[in-house]
Amino acid sequence: MKPGIPKGTRDFGPAEVLKRNYIFDTIREVFIRYGYQPIETPAMEDLATLTGKYGEEGDKLLFKVLNNGDFLRKADEEALSARDSTALVPSISKRGLRYDLTVPFARFVVMHQNDIPFPFKRYQIQPVWRADRPQKGRYQEFYQCDVDVVGSDALIYEAELAQIYDEVFSRLGLKVVVKLNNRKILAGMAEAAGIAPQFMDMTMAIDKLDKIGLDGVRNELSGRGIGSEAVDKVVEMLGITDLQALRSLFAQSETGLKGVEELSTVMDYLAMGELKNEVRFDITLARGLNYYTGCIFEVGVDTSSPGQEAIKMGSIGGGGRYDGLTSVFGMTDRGSGVGVSFGAERIYDVMEELSLFPADGARTLQLLFIAFDEAAHRHAFRLLGQARAAGINAELYPEPAKLKKQMKYANAREVPFVALIGESELAAGTLTFKNMATGEQQNLAWPAIIEQLKDR
Amino acid sequence: MKPGIPKGTRDFGPAEVLKRNYIFDTIREVFIRYGYQPIETPAMEDLATLTGKYGEEGDKLLFKVLNNGDFLRKADEEALSARDSTALVPSISKRGLRYDLTVPFARFVVMHQNDIPFPFKRYQIQPVWRADRPQKGRYQEFYQCDVDVVGSDALIYEAELAQIYDEVFSRLGLKVVVKLNNRKILAGMAEAAGIAPQFMDMTMAIDKLDKIGLDGVRNELSGRGIGSEAVDKVVEMLGITDLQALRSLFAQSETGLKGVEELSTVMDYLAMGELKNEVRFDITLARGLNYYTGCIFEVGVDTSSPGQEAIKMGSIGGGGRYDGLTSVFGMTDRGSGVGVSFGAERIYDVMEELSLFPADGARTLQLLFIAFDEAAHRHAFRLLGQARAAGINAELYPEPAKLKKQMKYANAREVPFVALIGESELAAGTLTFKNMATGEQQNLAWPAIIEQLKDR
Numbered sequence: 001m002k003p004g005i006p007k008g009t010r011d012f013g014p015a016e017v018l019k020r021n022y023i024f025d026t027i028r029e030v031f032i033r034y035g036y037q038p039i040e041t042p043a044m045e046d047l048a049t050l051t052g053k054y055g056e057e058g059d060k061l062l063f064k065v066l067n068n069g070d071f072l073r074k075a076d077e078e079a080l081s082a083r084d085s086t087a088l089v090p091s092i093s094k095r096g097l098r099y100d101l102t103v104p105f106a107r108f109v110v111m112h113q114n115d116i117p118f119p120f121k122r123y124q125i126q127p128v129w130r131a132d133r134p135q136k137g138r139y140q141e142f143y144q145c146d147v148d149v150v151g152s153d154a155l156i157y158e159a160e161l162a163q164i165y166d167e168v169f170s171r172l173g174l175k176v177v178v179k180l181n182n183r184k185i186l187a188g189m190a191e192a193a194g195i196a197p198q199f200m201d202m203t204m205a206i207d208k209l210d211k212i213g214l215d216g217v218r219n220e221l222s223g224r225g226i227g228s229e230a231v232d233k234v235v236e237m238l239g240i241t242d243l244q245a246l247r248s249l250f251a252q253s254e255t256g257l258k259g260v261e262e263l264s265t266v267m268d269y270l271a272m273g274e275l276k277n278e279v280r281f282d283i284t285l286a287r288g289l290n291y292y293t294g295c296i297f298e299v300g301v302d303t304s305s306p307g308q309e310a311i312k313m314g315s316i317g318g319g320g321r322y323d324g325l326t327s328v329f330g331m332t333d334r335g336s337g338v339g340v341s342f343g344a345e346r347i348y349d350v351m352e353e354l355s356l357f358p359a360d361g362a363r364t365l366q367l368l369f370i371a372f373d374e375a376a377h378r379h380a381f382r383l384l385g386q387a388r389a390a391g392i393n394a395e396l397y398p399e400p401a402k403l404k405k406q407m408k409y410a411n412a413r414e415v416p417f418v419a420l421i422g423e424s425e426l427a428a429g430t431l432t433f434k435n436m437a438t439g440e441q442q443n444l445a446w447p448a449i450i451e452q453l454k455d456r
Numbered sequence: 457m458k459p460g461i462p463k464g465t466r467d468f469g470p471a472e473v474l475k476r477n478y479i480f481d482t483i484r485e486v487f488i489r490y491g492y493q494p495i496e497t498p499a500m501e502d503l504a505t506l507t508g509k510y511g512e513e514g515d516k517l518l519f520k521v522l523n524n525g526d527f528l529r530k531a532d533e534e535a536l537s538a539r540d541s542t543a544l545v546p547s548i549s550k551r552g553l554r555y556d557l558t559v560p561f562a563r564f565v566v567m568h569q570n571d572i573p574f575p576f577k578r579y580q581i582q583p584v585w586r587a588d589r590p591q592k593g594r595y596q597e598f599y600q601c602d603v604d605v606v607g608s609d610a611l612i613y614e615a616e617l618a619q620i621y622d623e624v625f626s627r628l629g630l631k632v633v634v635k636l637n638n639r640k641i642l643a644g645m646a647e648a649a650g651i652a653p654q655f656m657d658m659t660m661a662i663d664k665l666d667k668i669g670l671d672g673v674r675n676e677l678s679g680r681g682i683g684s685e686a687v688d689k690v691v692e693m694l695g696i697t698d699l700q701a702l703r704s705l706f707a708q709s710e711t712g713l714k715g716v717e718e719l720s721t722v723m724d725y726l727a728m729g730e731l732k733n734e735v736r737f738d739i740t741l742a743r744g745l746n747y748y749t750g751c752i753f754e755v756g757v758d759t760s761s762p763g764q765e766a767i768k769m770g771s772i773g774g775g776g777r778y779d780g781l782t783s784v785f786g787m788t789d790r791g792s793g794v795g796v797s798f799g800a801e802r803i804y805d806v807m808e809e810l811s812l813f814p815a816d817g818a819r820t821l822q823l824l825f826i827a828f829d830e831a832a833h834r835h836a837f838r839l840l841g842q843a844r845a846a847g848i849n850a851e852l853y854p855e856p857a858k859l860k861k862q863m864k865y866a867n868a869r870e871v872p873f874v875a876l877i878g879e880s881e882l883a884a885g886t887l888t889f890k891n892m893a894t895g896e897q898q899n900l901a902w903p904a905i906i907e908q909l910k911d912r
Contacts, residue, residue, distance in 0.1 A: 003505055003563040003785045006551050009498035011564055013571065014578070017494040032820045033844050035851030035869075038473040042465035042597050043499060043553075043583065044519075049459055063500075066520040066549055068587040072541040080536070085528040093522055095462050097499075107459040108467055115469065117868030119854055122470070127499065131524040141498050154854030156837055163841070272834070273841035329459045364488045378728070381612055385619070385729035388489050395491030398575055398610030412573030413491075 008132070008140030018364065019357050020143075023172065023344055024125055027145050030168045031123040034160055036147050039122050041104040043129075044095040051096075053103045053328065061131045063097040063140075064089055097129040101146045101341075102325075109150055110329040118151035118334055137345070148339030150325055155262060158295045158321065159269035161340045162279050165299050165317060168342065170276040173356045175305035176316070179282035179298045182263045183320070185246065186286060188256015192249050193233040195226055202226070202234060207286040210314075214238070243267065243281045262294060278302065287320055294321030297340050301350055313350050316343045366453055367394040368415045370406045372422035380421050383431075383446055392453045410436065419449060464588070464596030474820065475813050476599075479628065479800055480581055483601050486624045487579040490616055492603050495578050497560040499585075500551040507552075509559045509784065517587045519553040519596075520545055553585035557602045557797075558781075565606055566785040574607035574790055593805070604795030606781055611718060614751045614777065615725035617796045618735050621755050621773060624798065626732040629812045631761035632772070635738035635754045638719045639776070641702065642742060644712015648705050649689040651682055658682070658690060663742040666770075670694070699723065699737045718750060734758065743776055750777030753796050757806055769806055772799045822909055824871045825852040826862045828878035836877050839887075839902055848909045866892065875905060 005011060012020065028038075050062055067074075071092045079087035098104055101124045109120060125145045132138055147164065149157045162178050169176045186206070190199040205220035212220065214235060221231045240246060243263055250256030263281060270279055287296045299317035303309055319340030326335045351357055369384055371377035377400045387394040397406045410418050420432040425443075433444045433452075444452075461467060468476065484494075506518055523530075527548045535543035554560055557580045565576060581601045588594055603620065605613045618634050625632045642662070646655040661676035668676065670691060677687045696702060699719055706712030719737060726735055743752045755773035759765055775796030782791045807813055825840055827833035833856045843850040853862045866874050876888040881899075889900045889908075900908075 003566055004502060005498055005505075005563075005567075006500050006502055009500055011498070011568065012496040013568065014493035014495060017496050021494075033847075033849050035821050035824075035849060037470035037820065038477075039470060040468040040473050042461055042467070043585070044462050044465055044597065046460060046462055049461075060524070063524070064522040065553070066522050066545070068516070068519070070541045072539045072544065075539075083528045083531075085526045088528065089522070097521070107461075110459055111461075112467065112469065117865055119865075121851070129499070141500065152854040156852060156854055159837075167844075269834075269837055272838040274845075364493065365491050368491075378725075381615075381725055382728040388619075388623075389730075391489075393489050393491060395577070396612060398608040398612055409573055 006140070008134030008138075010139060010141070014364075019351075020344070020348060022357060023347055023351070024143070024145065026171050027168050027342055027344075028123070028125065030164055030171065031147050033167075034121075034164055036121045036123040036149075039105070039108055039124055040126060041098065041101075041108055041124070043098055043127075045098055045104060045107070047090070047094060047096045049107055050099055050103060054099055058099065062099055063129045063131055064093040065095040065097065067092055067094055098126070099130060100128050101126060101144045102148075102339075105146070105148060105150075106325045107329055110326050110331045113331060113334075119149050119154075119157075120151050121147075121149045123147040137349070139345070143344050145342040145344050146339060147341070148337050150337030150339075151334040153294075153321075153336045155265045155295075156269060157338050158262075158266045158297075161297065161319065161338065162266070162270060163273065163275070165297070165340065166275050166277050166279060169299070172347070172351065174347070174350060174354070175302040175308055176277050176299050177302045178277060178279040179285045179300070180263060180266065180279065180295060181282055181285035181287075182259035182295050183287075183292050184255045184259025184294065185250075185263065185283065186259075188246065188250040188253040188259055189234060189237050189283075191253040191256055192237070193230040195230045195234075198224065198226055203286045204288065206234075206238065206284060207288040209238070209284050209286075238284050240283050241281065246283075259294075266295060287318060290320065291322050292320035293323045295338065296320035308354065311350055311353065313346055316346045316350065317341060318343075364393055365395060365413050365415045366392050367417050367419060367449075368410050368413065369394070369396040370403070370410070370418055370420045371396070371400045372403070372420070373400050376400065376421040376423070376426050379426060380419075383419075386446075387450065387453070390450050390454055392450070417453065462596070464590030464594075466595060466597070470820075475807075476800070476804060478813060479803055479807070480599070480601065482627050483624050483798055483800075484579070484581065486620055486627065487603050489623075490577075490620055492577045492579040492605075495561070495564055495580055496582060497554065497557075497564055497580070499554055499583075501554055501560060501563070503546070503550060503552045505563055506555055506559060510555055514555065518555055519585045519587055520549040521551040521553065523548055523550055554582070555586060556584050557582060557600045558604075558795075561602070561604060561606075562781045563785055566782050566787045569787060569790075575605050575610075575613075576607055577603075577605045579603040593801070595801070599800050601798040601800050602795060603797070604793050606793030606795075607790040609750075609777075609792045611721045611751075612725060613794050614718075614722045617753065617775065617794065618722070618726060619729065619731070621753070621796065622731050622733045622735060625755070628803070628807065630803070630806060630810070631758040631764055632733050632755050633758045634733060634735040635741045635756070636719060636722065636735065636751060637738055637741035637743075638715035638751050639743075639748050640711045640715025640750065641719065641739065642715075644702065644706040644709040644715055645690060645693050645739075647709040647712055648693070649686040651686045651690075654680065654682055659742045660744065662690075662694065662740060663744040665694070665740050665742075694740050696739050697737065702739075715750075722751060743774060746776065747778050748776035749779045751794065752776035764810065767806055767809065769802055772802045772806065773797060774799075820849055821851060821869050821871045822848050823850040823873050823875060823905075824866050824869065825850070826859070826866070826874055826876045827852070827856045828859070828876070829856050832856065832877040832879070832882050835882060836875075839875075842902075843906065843909070846906050846910055848906070873909065 076091035127143050129141050165178045190196050190202050201224040205217050209217050246260050285298050297319045298315045301311045301313050321338040324335040325337050369380040371380045380396050384396045418434045425431050430443050433449050434441045532547035583599050585597050621634045646652050646658050657680040661673050665673050702716050741754050753775045754771045757767045757769050777794040780791040781793050825836040827836045836852050840852045874890045881887050886899050886901050889905050890897045
């Protein structure tokens with residue numbers, strides 16, 4: 001048989017794994033620097049935990065795992081005779097694959113609430129699975145990187161999460177813009193425009209701004225039955241960039257003022273430290289259908305930064321504050337939290353496009369020994385052990401094959417240095433040390449080679 | 457609803473994740489030191505790739521993923537009316553969860569044979585899923601750590617894999633015994649005892665030695681129809697510890713001599729370097745039903761090592777050389793390989809029992825700020841940013857709560873140092889710096905605290 005892999009899934013070869021790990025490790029280091037702790041949850045969750053949490057569409061996209069053994073024995077006979085797939089599922093499948101990291105996190109907090117400290121600062125970097133139709137950039141298996149703190153409504157966490165974005169992307173060498181808004185400010189806008197009951201309609205329309213432009217938002221708002229005067233007011237407010245200017249506009253909106261207050265506090269905290277990227281208030285940030293109740297975040301590539309002008313990429317991260325994370329699992333207190341996530345797959349694509357991965361990131365092998373006869377090969381094996389003991393990632397071509405064949409392997413492995421040993425080297429007690437980038441060759445004693453490589 | 461997780465799966469809290477990563481990171485570093493490269497394969501594979509590779513029992517233990525959408529539309533009507541679960545599966549499930557890392561590796565090599573260098577030295581550390589009945593120490597989701605080289609029959613790889621075991625366990629602080637044998641030596645034993653056709657019977661019996669003892673092996677051999685003279689010969693040979701002593705015994709067995717030759721070469725290579733653990737020939741090592749054709753490996757805890765006497769644990773790693781890894785997927789050349797795996801779950805349990813995890817391994821937070829009023833809290837937030845910029849993992853309790861509440865959190869997080877700021881500290885420009893282990897408190901200026909923590 002000719003083997004394949006399921007649609008929408010991917011194999012990762014060495015170079016890709018190393019680059020992906022470079023991103024994950026960078027993110028993880030910053031999370032730890034900020035006091036967040038890792039958790040891991042199983043790939044399979046009870047379907048009862050997952051079902052109903054992601055809307056009707058989400059339920060359809062859950063991967064369900066067939067019960068093992070004679071699963072038809074307990075199958076729902078009615079659903080079976082009606083050939084009703086949806087109705088049959090609960091009787092033949094108890095488990096599903098993790099669809100995101102938020103629901104498992106909520107379940108984790110509820111199950112372990114007596115063992116964890118609150119506020120609970122956790123991060124989680126694991127794959128999730130969705131039965132989405134595969135297309136360019138959309139996979140059925142992909143990683144999520146989430147960082148959340150639950151059990152406190154203190155605004156220092158909003159500031160800290162913005163700082164985390166700033167620090168991670170600074171370490172990755174990517175210039176970004178971190179946009180901040182607050183759902184309460186959006187609520188204030190609706191109140192100020194006299195369309196408080198249509199808050200969600202307004203939010204949904206604003207959320208499309210990037211795609212459809214200001215005129216599109218106008219049409220969208222009108223199409224949702226919002227009067228022209230209110231539409232004008234909303235569109236006018238979308239032009240506001242000064243957070244404090246909202247105070248007078250929101251004079252009649254307690255919620256709106258609360259939003260301005262919260263975001264101002266966050267901005268004050270941020271002003272206490274140095275930021276390497278632009279972090280700014282963006283009144284047009286809405287974060288669509290999400291369950292956010294306070295501050296919201298979104299990160300995009302800074303296309304005004306030199307070299308990054310050509311990047312076409314949507315948001316590479318986002319998040320916000322939410323309430324009642326755990327209430328669906330019966331835990332009603334300490335449910336306020338705030339969190340953000342990193343779009344690792346998109347970050348990978350942007351970093352690839354901008355060549356931001358360290359040149360030697362994918363190159364884990366530092367030295368390859370090449371030997372020309374059996375005696376030299378044995379000698380090389382001894383030196384190989386010494387190289388590794390000295391902390392050098394090294395390897396020996398498995399047999400004293402033809403030079404061409406061995407050099408072909410050296411090139412395929414992209415090894416920066418090769419040490420050649422033949423009869424003459426063995427007699428002289430030296431090695432031919434070749435820099436593969438420059439082609440330069442030197443005849444060196446073994447200790448000199450170790451010295452050269454040790455601190456790389 | 458009261459949430460749970462599926463039987464046989466686990467949540468990992470922060471301390472567990474950090475300990476598990478300590479093991480994985482150590483293993484990974486050594487793999488890279490030895491020139492191995494990472495690959496990752498999808499959690500879901502086509503069922504066609506997995507089915508029939510693990511025997512009948514294995515097929516039953518595969519987790520099958522239900523096709524999405526109206527899966528009954530294409531269901532096998534005959535199987536459905538017969539209520540035949542097994543016959544129904546192929547028509548309602550195309551995908552299954554990864555059962556081990558070997559079959560996906562073989563598939564990977566075949567699919568990517570034109571893009572990878574041979575010999576291909578790869579490692580893979582990923583979870584696998586098996587529908588085994590859950591019991592103590594046996595899970596439905598667990599990690600495997602495999603390292604293999606495929607496309608070469610050079611014996612330096614056998615030596616290198618034994619060195620990898622030696623190095624990994626040395627770094628983990630666990631004394632082990634690495635046992636080596638060769639399937640060809642077992643074949644030679646069968647020939648020398650005149651029971652060549654019953655090679656597998658003999659191997660299966662020897663494989664049970666640890667469990668049933670020498671008398672048990674005798675009975676097992678007799679029970680499998682092996683004559684008493686041959687049984688005596690086999691049992692006598694099981695007492696041999698000197699590899700070279702086999703040469704005369706195997707005078708008539710070409711295969712047996714080849715096995716001695718191969719293992720001697722491996723031992724010669726190993727003698728060229730320093731080993732920190734005992735690596736020895738063990739003629740009683742059989743590795744059961746596996747598909748090995750040459751050298752075989754097994755690692756156990758060294759219970760003769762001081763402090764490790766009480767450890768009761770089976771093998772914590774094993775492997776061997778195989779042929780035709782990829783032939784099942786239609787690639788018939790370059791299929792010879794050799795590989796070993798690490799039993800990470802068991803290694804974890806042993807390390808836990810022996811308290812081998814570094815004391816601060818689970819402690820990622822170095823400093824917690826505690827503030828007593830709003831002004832101090834804001835000041836602390838500023839210092840917090842400076843601490844993090846200086847490379848210190850730090851955090852601030854979210855609000856100026858009561859000391860008792862904040863200290864309770866400090867204890868729960870097991871943070872080694874706390875910096876307290878109140879009115880008097882703010883006025884004096886200092887902090888109260890508390891060592892949580894000793895209880896010692898000092899009044900220090902901020903730069904002095906940074907200095908103390910920076911290099912920890």
